[in-house]
Amino acid sequence: MACFFHHKLIGIGLSAFLSLQLSNCFAIDLYISKTGNDKNPGTIGKPLATFEAARNKIRNIHEPVVVQIREGIYYLKQPVIFAPEDSRKPEESVIYKAYPGEKVVISGAIELNLKWKNYKGNIKQASISENIVFDQLFVNGKQLRMARFPNYDSTASHFGGYSEDVLSPQKINNWKNPEGAYIHALHKHEWGGYHYRITGKDNEGKLIMEGGYQNNRQMGMHDKYRFIENVFEELDTAGEWYYNKNEKVLYAYFTKSQDIAKVKIAAPQLKHLFEFRGSETNPVHNIGLEGLEFAHVLRTFMETKEPLLRSDWAIYRGGTVVFEGTENCFVRKCYFNAVGGNAVFFSNYNRHSEVSGCRIENAGASGVCFVGDPAAVRSPSFEYNQSIAFEELDKQPDPKTNNYPAECSVSDNLMYGLGQVEKQVAGVEISMAMDITVSHNTIYNVPRSGINVSEGTWGGHIIEYNDVFNTVLETGDHGSFNSWGRDRFWNPNREVMDKITAAHPEIILLDAQKTTIIRNNRFRCDHGWDIDLDDGSSNYHIYNNLCLNGGLKLREGFQRIVENNIIVNNSFHPHVWFAGSGDVFRKNVVLKPYYPIQIKEWGKEVDNNFFPDNKALAEAQKNKTDMHSLAGDPLFENPAKGNYELMAGSAAFKLGFVNFPMDDFGVVSPELKSKAAKIPLPDINAISENNGIKEMTWLKAKLRNVNGLGDRSAFGLPDEKGVIIENIPSESILSKSDLKNGDVIRTMNQKEIESIVNLTDVYQEINWQGKSEMEVFRNQQLIKLIVLFK
DSSP: OBOOOOOOOOSOOHHHHHHHHHHHTTBEEEEEOTTOOTTSOOOSSSOBSOHHHHHHHHTTOOSOEEEEEOSEEEEOSSOEEEOGGGOOOGGGOEEEEEOTTOOEEEEOEEEEOOOOEEEETTEEEEEOOSOOOOSOEEETTEEEEESEESOOOTTOSSTTSOOGGGGOHHHHHTOSOOTTOEEEEEETTSSSEEEEEEEEEOTTSOEEEEEOOSBSSOOOEEEEEEEEEOOGGGOOSTTEEEEETTTTEEEEEOOTTOOGGGOOEEEEOOSOSEEEEOOSSSOEESEEEESOEEEOOOOOGGGOOEEOTTSSBEEOSOOSEEEEEEESOEEESOEEESOSSOSEEEEEEEESOEEESOEEESOSSOSEEEEOOGGGSSSOOOSTTOOOOGGGSOOOOSOSSSOSEESOEEESOEEESOOSSOSSOEEEEEESOBSOEEESOEEESOSSEEEEEOSOSSBOOEEESOEEESOSSSOOSOEEEEEOOOOTTOOSSHHHHHHHHHHOGGGTTSSSOBOEEEESOEEEOSSSEEEEEOTTOOSEEEESOEEOSSOEEEOSOSOEEEESOEETTOOEEEBSOOTTOOOEEESOEESSOOOOBSOSSOOSEEESOEESSHHHHHHHHTTTOOTTOEESOOOEEEGGGTEEEEOTTOGGGGGTOOOOOSSOOSOOSHHHHHHSOOOOOOOOOOOOSSSOOOEEEETTEEEEEOOHHHHHHHHTOSSSOOEEEEEOOTTSGGGGSSOOTTOEEEEETTEEOOSHHHHHHHHHHHGGGSEEEEEEEETTEEEEEEEEOO
């Protein structure tokens, strides 16, 4: 007998909970084994062989059941589907879990037993007799890469290597038959990515492509950040492979040390491994998965087509595990190992279902997605430039249907290395959903945001106790947390939008009905904002967050309250606010001046904040804000150890600031905590006009101010202004730029750099762009450079 507990109580009383736990302690055990037989009764001595057999057998059991899965790799021929007929009463719940102490891998691949023969050098070839999909290839558990140009380089900033020569006539001319190749590229403005399939060459020798629909802001591919894969002529280094579909021949470039006779080959064939398929009227409920490893799942980038309203996203409604039409279903303590697309996808109606205690590593797309039905949205628009005239808007506040995720949770999950293929991804993506809880997750090493909310429909989310860092690594103009709010009131024509919202304020929160709460998180983004509320994001309460680098941005929106946050090495970025926004920014600790852009009205309240120095405070007060704010040293307890609580005696307490815990961010499971990377803690760069700092470390490079006539003479400067680069170590991102030791930075972003003080100020204004124009003195000459910050 087995005993397992649902850790989340939603909508049941104490007596019902105790009854449920008692019944689960006397659950029936069934067993699945690699040596089993589906004609067996499913006992430990005579186990079943497949999930389908266990599922079908359970339909006739009206007691709680635990399906114990014995050790081994289970290669599925089709996804395991749980339908409404598999639903269980709360006291009859079913859980499929790994047998204690044994490793269970659920694979979407087919094993290949191939006869290799020499082709050229270390390249081997093998004939394929079966009709097999070749999208990815795993050799002895390690993923090989499609033959690509340029070759994979783990140190490259984008795509593991990129080149603008991908579309050059000279390069294309070398490819005899590139049909079936893929081009992967960033969006022209670095707002995500695009993917294209090559269908041939035209009469002029140019590539014929299909695709490019994976981004909802259509501007074409980036001129520089792109690569091509699945080209035979590019099979030129160990660890690559190519499949000739016409000739049905597989080529692989092995290392000299590999024993070809012993290699085990696996080729993914499935897009999904488990599907929970129900509906609002006939849901799947009370079924869960626990302790399993999922691997070898197809990439789905060419099926990422559906636009998510007016956000920048397009989506594929699928993943390794798919929930659609569920109640109280879950996946817990599972390991998603380099799956090709999304790890978990909640589509349309879902209630009280969850993802918890999981590790999601190197997924091709996003970690966990919650996406509702556009038909539930009133007056939806599906592209940035689309809008509906006010007279034609549906002005009812409620969703049209219940066909969307609500009251679901994603908690205590470790996610890293996401977006291996697609770049418009997130650790957690929320669109057309309500009351989603995102709690105690650790998310890092992602190309775009850690957590993304695509629009205001319908709010009520709680984003709390997450640890999110190393984000926006391959894209730009984004944040560790990002949101948009291009809801019914929003219009791409700002003048029109201003008139509508001023005349009809009642429409502003028709979609963002419930307040979304962002609290007690730790964010660090070195290539954008820590918290980025973009176009129209409305109805947020943001408090008790620790922002370690990128600052906090509020673009135009309504009814945002931001209070009691600590913003290290950065500040508040208000952009193009509405008149009458109702926005509040109070009781926050900032370490830089504000960075306003086109602010004519400063919301409802901007006051009682704590600044690094009197100069920054005075700048704010020129805008008639912060008349009761203070400035000085905030007196952090121990920032070198990550403790930014304020010590007794800090003047910030006079403003109403209250300390919040600094040791409760991210995953809580001991196993996941032991595997999670540590967030990089910054040096404090709160440079004031009084502290006399003349040297600092910036992006891991050592800088100092120009100092007197000696430096002016030595560097041939026209005056005694500027910042000297003393040393750029190899680990600094600046080592990949054209900057050199001994350069004197004179301007950045067309602003004069007099000293370290304003260099850091200018950088914090523009680092979200990922690059800047600079002018430096070198060899007594002024040189213009474009410097990348990622």
